[in-house]
Amino acid sequence: MNVLIVHAHPEPQSFTSALRDLAAETLQGQGHQVLVSDLYAMKFNPVASAEDFSERANPDYLVYALEQREGVKAGRIAADIQTELDKLLWADLVIFNFPLYWFSVPAMLKGWIDRVLVSGVCYGGKRFYDQGGLAGKKALVTLTLGGRDHMFGEGAIHGPLEDMLRPLLRGTLAYVGMEVLPPFVAWHVPYISYEARQDFLRSYQARLQGLEQDVALEFPRLEQFDERLYPLQRPAQ
Amino acid sequence: MNVLIVHAHPEPQSFTSALRDLAAETLQGQGHQVLVSDLYAMKFNPVASAEDFSERANPDYLVYALEQREGVKAGRIAADIQTELDKLLWADLVIFNFPLYWFSVPAMLKGWIDRVLVSGVCYGGKRFYDQGGLAGKKALVTLTLGGRDHMFGEGAIHGPLEDMLRPLLRGTLAYVGMEVLPPFVAWHVPYISYEARQDFLRSYQARLQGLEQDVALEFPRLEQFDERLYPLQRPAQ
Numbered sequence: 001m002n003v004l005i006v007h008a009h010p011e012p013q014s015f016t017s018a019l020r021d022l023a024a025e026t027l028q029g030q031g032h033q034v035l036v037s038d039l040y041a042m043k044f045n046p047v048a049s050a051e052d053f054s055e056r057a058n059p060d061y062l063v064y065a066l067e068q069r070e071g072v073k074a075g076r077i078a079a080d081i082q083t084e085l086d087k088l089l090w091a092d093l094v095i096f097n098f099p100l101y102w103f104s105v106p107a108m109l110k111g112w113i114d115r116v117l118v119s120g121v122c123y124g125g126k127r128f129y130d131q132g133g134l135a136g137k138k139a140l141v142t143l144t145l146g147g148r149d150h151m152f153g154e155g156a157i158h159g160p161l162e163d164m165l166r167p168l169l170r171g172t173l174a175y176v177g178m179e180v181l182p183p184f185v186a187w188h189v190p191y192i193s194y195e196a197r198q199d200f201l202r203s204y205q206a207r208l209q210g211l212e213q214d215v216a217l218e219f220p221r222l223e224q225f226d227e228r229l230y231p232l233q234r235p236a237q
Numbered sequence: 238m239n240v241l242i243v244h245a246h247p248e249p250q251s252f253t254s255a256l257r258d259l260a261a262e263t264l265q266g267q268g269h270q271v272l273v274s275d276l277y278a279m280k281f282n283p284v285a286s287a288e289d290f291s292e293r294a295n296p297d298y299l300v301y302a303l304e305q306r307e308g309v310k311a312g313r314i315a316a317d318i319q320t321e322l323d324k325l326l327w328a329d330l331v332i333f334n335f336p337l338y339w340f341s342v343p344a345m346l347k348g349w350i351d352r353v354l355v356s357g358v359c360y361g362g363k364r365f366y367d368q369g370g371l372a373g374k375k376a377l378v379t380l381t382l383g384g385r386d387h388m389f390g391e392g393a394i395h396g397p398l399e400d401m402l403r404p405l406l407r408g409t410l411a412y413v414g415m416e417v418l419p420p421f422v423a424w425h426v427p428y429i430s431y432e433a434r435q436d437f438l439r440s441y442q443a444r445l446q447g448l449e450q451d452v453a454l455e456f457p458r459l460e461q462f463d464e465r466l467y468p469l470q471r472p473a474q
Contacts, residue, residue, distance in 0.1 A: 010286045011299040046283055046344040049247045062248040063427055065383070103408030104341065107283040107348030114338050129394075146302070150467060157366075157457055157466050164404050171340030171401050190300055220394055229394050230387060 001032040004091035008039040008098045008109040015189050015197055016144045020097045022201055023142070026208045035087055039108045045080060046111020052078045069120035077118065084116040093138045093211070094178070096168075099189075100145040103164040113172055122176040130221040132177020138216070139178040141168065142204070144189040161185065162217075174219035181214045238269045241328035245276040245335045245346040252426050252434055253381045257334045259438055260379070263445045272324055276345045282317060283348020289315045306357035314355070321353040330375045330448070331415070333405075336426075337382040340401040350409055359413040367458040369414020376410040377448070378402065378420040379441070386424045398422065399454075411456035418451045 005023055009016040024034045037044075050062050054077075057070040071077040072085070088094065098109050105113070117123070122133040152161040162169065165183065173180045184207055186200040207214075225231055242260055246253040261271045274281075287299050291314075294307040308314040309322070325331065335346050342350070354360070359370040389398040399406065402420065410417045421444055423437040444451075462468055 010284075010301060013298055040284075040286070046348070047247075047277075048338070048343060048345075049277070061250055064247060066427075101285070101351050102347075102354070102412075103404035104347065106285060107344045107351050108285075110339075110341065110347045111283070111344030114344050117339070148466075150465075155468050157462050157468070158408070159403075163400065164408050166396075166403060167340035167401050171395070175339075190303075225394050228387075229385075231392050231394070 001027070001092040002090050003027050003032050003034045003093045003095065004087050005034065005036045005095045005097055006039065006109065006112060007036060008106050008112070010040055010106075012041070014099070014144075015186065015200075016097060016099050018197075018201065019142055019144070019184075019186065019204060022205060023095055023097070023208055026205050030209070032093075035091070037084060037087060037112070039112060044108060044112060046108050046114070048111070048114040052081060052115060054078075065119040068118045069124060072118050072120055078115075081115050081118070084112065085118055085121065088116060088134070089121075091137060093140065095140045095142055096173075097142045098144075100143050103158070105168060117172070117176055126222065128175050128177070128222075129219060130177060130223075132175060135177035137178050138181060138211075139173040140181045140211070141165065141173075141183040143183060144186045146188060146190050149187045169217060170219055174217070179216040180219070181211070181216055238264070238329040239327050240264050240269050240271045240330045240332065241324050242271065242273045242332045242334055243276065243346065243349060244273060245343050245349070247277055247343075249278070251336070251381075252423065252437075253334060253336050255434075255438065256379055256381070256421075256423065256441060259442060260332055260334065260445055263442050267446070269330075272328070274321060274324060274349070276349060281345060281349060283345050283351070285348070285351040289318060289352060291315075302356040305355045306361060309355050309357055315352075318352050318355070321349065322355055322358065325353060325371070326358075328374060330377065332377045332379055333410075334379045335381075337380050340395070342405060354409070354413055363459065365412050365414070365459075366456060367414060367460075369412060372414035374415050375418060375448075375453070376415040377418045378405065378410075380420060381423045381426040383425060383427050406454060407456055411454070416453040417456070418448070418453055 005020055007017070007020045020036065024036060028034050048064055050056070053067050053071045056067055068077065096109065098105055124133070127133050147158065151157050152159070154160060158164065169180050184204055242257055244254070244257045257273065261273060265271050285301055287293070290304050290308045293304055305314065333346065335342055361370070364370050384395065388394050389396070391397060395401065406417050421441055
């Protein structure tokens with residue numbers, strides 16, 4: 001497998017970085033090719049803007065997705081985006097490795113999503129969900145957070161973590177057609193002992209070694225909807 | 238009322254910008270004070286990093302929220318963050334005005350959230366949800382998107398829009414204690430006629446003029462949970 005790890009954490013010595021390194025080593029040890037995009041180290045630019053295109057289909061009015069679609073065809077998309085897009089297209093598995101900020105990805109990683117998941121390649125028209133442009137690839141979300149396990153789930157104070165992650169898991173990764181594996185979550189990280197961190201590293205390693213057996217999450221398929229994307233009615237019983 | 242509009246769109250002539258201007262004029266016309274943070278025009282820096290602190294509580298290892306908490310007390314938080322935080326604390330109503338990118342806020346706005354919702358002021362310890370540091374303020378999310386109305390809702394292809402917005406509405410705005418009003422949504426914006434846009438502007442203006450009557454969304458309250466944040470059991474009937 002070709003594996004891309006997209007990593008975003010402002011502290012190079014963080015536990016999140018240890019998860020990144022462990023994933024790279026473990027997967028390389030299994031004979032996979034691994035690339036890492038360390039967005040903070042790269043000083044990646046997270047801001048989608050007119051400057052992302054050397055020439056514009058419409059220089060007077062920016063519709064970002066339209067310029068992506070035209071720009072990627074014409075080879076006039078910013079070099080940093082094209083580089084990341086090439087890595088993404090090369091990858092069979094993409095691991096998103098980050099600390100949860102506001103129940104979501106850090107802005108740095110959101111900017112990678114905004115800029116690199118280019119319209120016309122990753123999605124467009126009726127190419128989304130199971131028909132998305134990245135169908136056939138797997139996605140794994142690996143995150144660290146401050147909260148405890150019992151604060152999430154049905155009836156818990158924040159509700160199910162998967163519900164908070166919905167725009168990422170469903171609205172982004174499943175939307176572009178990726179097979180989305182259940183997230184790997186390290187809880188309460190800033191407050192736990194060295195031993196508890198080692199436990200997370202061991203269980204992450206085991207998870208990575210058995211990734212082939214993982215069952216992907218379920219999301220909508222376009223065949224369940226009509227041409228105008230209304231849900232198909234099931235015949236009454 | 239003091240009103241802060243946080244606006245993030247890469248095209249100054251966009252319909253989203255028209256919504257911003259309409260909100261500013263309408264609310265000023267009612268005698269309210271209005272400030273606008275136009276993040277693209279300000280070239281706002283969305284990246285949370287060690288550079289946000291002139292001195293660090295722990296110079297060897299960055300825990301961002303901890304440095305926020307210590308930095309804001311000691312007056313050593315970056316000037317651009319302090320300026321935005323001052324506007325936020327001044328405001329009675331904050332309007333978040335943006336195009337939906339990947340069922341979420343653009344990275345530019347996510348960075349404002351990551352950096353400006355400072356730990357120790359906006360939340361911290363048991364100060365969240367109804368006990369959050371921004372209790373007493375109202376939040377309105379005003380967004381534009383490409384999708385159509387019928388693609389959202391129970392059974393629709395993307396499910397309810399509020400579910401996609403959960404990390405923003407609940408995990409961010411309700412979390413810091415704000416009273417979260419139902420979002421104002423302009424659908425299918427890149428594809429609609431001038432007249433359809435005028436309709437959205439008229440209905441937005443009416444909504445803003447009647448904002449006092451808006452009923453806020455419901456979210457958890459800390460009194461429903463015990464000291465360790467486990468849900469309190471209801472007595473069996």
